[in-house]
Amino acid sequence: MKDTNNEYMGAEGYSLMSASFEVHRELGGGLSEEIYQESLELELGLRDIDFSSKAELAVFYKGHQLNKRYVPDLLVSAEIVTELKAVKCLTHDHEQQLLNYMHITKKAVGYLINFGPPSVEWKRFILKEYILSDQK
Numbered sequence: 001m002k003d004t005n006n007e008y009m010g011a012e013g014y015s016l017m018s019a020s021f022e023v024h025r026e027l028g029g030g031l032s033e034e035i036y037q038e039s040l041e042l043e044l045g046l047r048d049i050d051f052s053s054k055a056e057l058a059v060f061y062k063g064h065q066l067n068k069r070y071v072p073d074l075l076v077s078a079e080i081v082t083e084l085k086a087v088k089c090l091t092h093d094h095e096q097q098l099l100n101y102m103h104i105t106k107k108a109v110g111y112l113i114n115f116g117p118p119s120v121e122w123k124r125f126i127l128k129e130y131i132l133s134d135q136k
Helices: 010-027 033-046 092-105
Strands: 051-053 058-062 064-070 075-076 082-085 109-114 121-126
Touching: 010 033, 010 075, 010 082, 010 121, 033 051, 033 075, 033 082, 058 092, 064 082, 064 092, 082 092, 092 109, 092 121
Parallel strands: 082 109
Antiparallel strands: 051 075, 058 064, 075 082, 109 121
């Protein structure tokens, strides 16, 4: 099967979301974020999708790496910052949180995934300035 998803990290994002939908299909809504995180980690592993859970990412200030690290819920394929929520609905604050994390870690792709509503609510963010020039 030919991959026709030409978006940066598009195929990896599609795989992440497919696993997320499976978790929600299996568990439904209304559980804690920790339950969804552990279940999604299991599902990603079952699908042989590369991820790190609670991996420490470097944070930069004016080109200098800080001692403090950022710890996202998941880092998928070493490039996709993933924040999980189990709330009634996503807010602007959730979006800003993810965008800030993407900026300080210089990662181009972020997914905000909410397992709280009756179905999975999600948003994909791209910061083009962090895409390597040979991959644009």
